[in-house]
Amino acid sequence: MTYGRSKLVTLGPLIIGVTVLIAFGVFGLVFVRAGNAAIQDLVRANNQATLSVSARLMSEPLSDADVETLQRILEGFRGETNIAHAEVRDPNGQILAQITEEWTPEEAVALDLATQALAQGGVVHREIEGHLVSCSPIAAGTEQIGTLTIVFDQAAVQALAQQIKNTLHPTILGISTAIIILVAVFARVFTAPIHALAAAANEIGRGNLNVPIPARGTEEIAALGTALDNMRTDLQRLYRGMEQQMTSLERRANYLEATAEVAREATSTLDPQELLSRVATLISERFNFYHTGIFLVDSSGEWAVLQAASGAGARRMLARQHRLKVGQEGIVGYVTGRGEHRIALDAGPDAVFFDNPDLPNTRSEIALPLRARGEIIGALDVQSTEPAAFSDEDVAVLQTLADQIAMAISNAQLFRQVQESLEATRRAYGELSRQAWAEMVRTRPKTGYYCDDSGTIPITKLSDVHGDGELPAISIPVKVRGQVIGTIRTRKPGEAGEWTPQEIALLETLTERLAEALESARLYEDAQSRAWRERLVGEITARMRQTLDLETVLETAVQDIRQALNLPEVTVRLTTQPRSETDGNGGSESQGGVT
Incomplete structure (x- = not known):
């Protein structure tokens, strides 16, 4: 899998720029937060001072229960941009005086803050929906006689903080952009030689080993260029050697793959003639040979007869039953006679080449012996239109292919012989079984059984079989090893109609099972009878020898x-x-x- 990779000329400025942005971002964030905190602390201190002074001013009017004075003092807050609400409560939480500009806290919240202020004896704060709600107790001497609550609008503070952010962000972005541009220019100048080396290496990777290698830049980059140029020279030499090896390996791989296919054909085809035809066609098509022939030595051992061929002249040679004298004619005769492979680099002038008019374009030929169980059973003959098409390196691989073919031929022939022997044994056993059944039927008074609604009765002769000839009837032979030993005849009721294929198939299956059971019973009786005779002979012989x-x-x-x-x-x-x-x-x- 190939992953995308960034260039140094891009990655360097990007990393530095991101680092600068992060640094300035952190700085700006800290600065903004510190500024916001300072502003809020300043505003809160100012608000608390306002709250404390106002609480002291309201101490005397509140102790005198002068509500008008309290209201007048609160009215003095009206018009302040940062005060949204103010109220005075007695110790029981009842509102004595209040003013409202924009926003009023919920009664439960205001009452809770008043309770906390009285309990703590000091100022309490709570931020609600952009407002700072501050509550201070009002004291008369040591006695707390009420509370003063002022709601400060923080919109101005937030606007100031936002203004600081809006000013700081463009500044940071501008500085970061300038730094990135400077780094990019520097990186491009510094990485230009590296980029040139990378382009040259990329060309080498594509197979262009003639690309020039630049050697400029710093001392380290120049050394890298020299090393890359040396590598290019070595690759040129190795590439030429690898091309030769790849050609040889590809040829061997094709041979081995063909050998595997021959093995598969051998397992799927047990007919010798069909096997030879497929193998000859497979070899010619896979390697694009001019001609492929498979010769087998005849029973006399004098002739190597062409059994299968593919390519030029194959049909004509097979039609006239082309054959070569073992040990005398052509390369095939030489191979089948001596059991050694033979290569003719130019088949025309080869001294032992048998001139074949059906293959006029043959320029090189190789023949390899087919050995099976230590005997030469034939030869694999391959011909090409190219001179010197075969080398000694091809012999080992082609010989493996030839041995595979020979073994497949031998196995197919052996399978055919076994099949013929098995068939002969089956015929002989079938004849013996037929004779045994004939003898058993001859010695038995009952030839069968008849069954209907009234019961089952034995049959001593065929004339005892009776029934309605108008009813649908069917007869199925009972066969044992191909020999008919009896018949099952059955009829259906008239209203049941004709026999269906399913019913006939069921009867045939039952008949087969009956035949197997009868044969097993006959064999058992035969074994019992033989055992009785042997026991009887043994007993009589023993008594006579007493x-x-x-x-x-x-x-x-x-x-x-x-x-x-x-x-x-x-x-x-x-x-x-x-x-x-x-x-x-x-x-x-x-x-x-x-x-």
């Missing part, structure tokens, strides 16, 4: 087999007759048999 007598073994075997399988008859015969001879029961007598 003796070494041949007759006892045969007798035990016959009894256990008949009992375990619930057979009406079991025969075990030992014979050495030819294989072609059999008994009437079908048991083979050449090798022995069990019927």
Whole structure:
């Protein structure tokens, strides 16, 4: 973020001027307040003297209760510009005489002041609405016989204070302005060389390293100019080096970004052919290459076949299935044969370059091996119309990109193989499941169940299914791993109307859950049956091995087999007759048999 900064030629006078203004302002404020306080003290002393003299004059008339004399004395105040009101009260607060010119205090305030004056035995003051209300007790000897209250108008005092302010402010402002102007002139003269250096530094900051650096002014400013000029020279040298490094870093950053995009493509695309096409297009567009090709070694290991390309001639080369002999033809053949990268700075005269009519403008080429799990699976071929477009510094970054491509190709191929194996396993398991269901249906007398309002009954054959053929019906197959093992057929009442999509979707969901439950039950029964057979075989075998007598073994075997399988008859015969001879029961007598 850039913040605005003030110039020294402006900031210096401004700071000094503000300082002067503050100083004069403080001085003026103190002066005005001191003057106001002095004036107020003087006026208050004068008013208090007037009040005290008047109180002494009224002592005798008040003690004689001569109200007319009191009123006459008060009338003497009439016409005074600074007296707005005067009154005399007895000790009980009753007004005996008064005059009013402009303003009269409230009765409660006047009475309160009179009470305070009598209580304190001295003069009390209170400022109210621009008036000074002063009250003094009237004494006759040691006895207080009343109070004298005079209201002094302070308008004249305030006008005098305001006049002093009005005179002082322009004076302070004029002096401050003169000082600011003098400081500004001095600052401009002093900071002119600094301003020139700042302008030169600003040009350097904009990239103009040829700007002249002035070296004038004071010794310190001249030294600063010399240092700035030395810095400009160093920056010129560093800038040239940085331009070269930035070009190299930008190229590497583009390579790394392309590598990251290849990684993203590898995670989002699992089809090998689509992945190769996207990667080839990505490399050509990102780096503006003349041609980008991705070759993969075929199953025989003899040919490097172009699988994806982008740029000039790509479509024609893919259409004719362009391929190069591994270890023999072109840079790609060299790379796929030896597993080493190869750079052709000028592909035309390169001794191992395979002339390609589809790419007539190629001037430089680089090919890098694609390795996956230690094997060379192909090559990344990049061509440019500029001579010497590739350097040794590009090899490390491009090889990282090639390794990323190879790993993505290998993962995509591995994913396809896993998908094919998984699909084959699913088909095999589905076939086994179908055979198991066929065997189970064949051995079960009940083929299903029928349910209506009257209850649920088993179905032994399809002809047992009955219902009203005119009612809306729907049949949904019951599938286990893609094999149909049954059907759910249901009807709605006639007044319910046709089946809605929501009802059909619900039935399909329930059918899927039924198929899962049936398959789980079949697997459980199959496991139980297998466990029963294994247990039975183990028990019979254990009993037969309890003796070494041949007759006892045969007798035990016959009894256990008949009992375990619930057979009406079991025969075990030992014979050495030819294989072609059999008994009437079908048991083979050449090798022995069990019927």
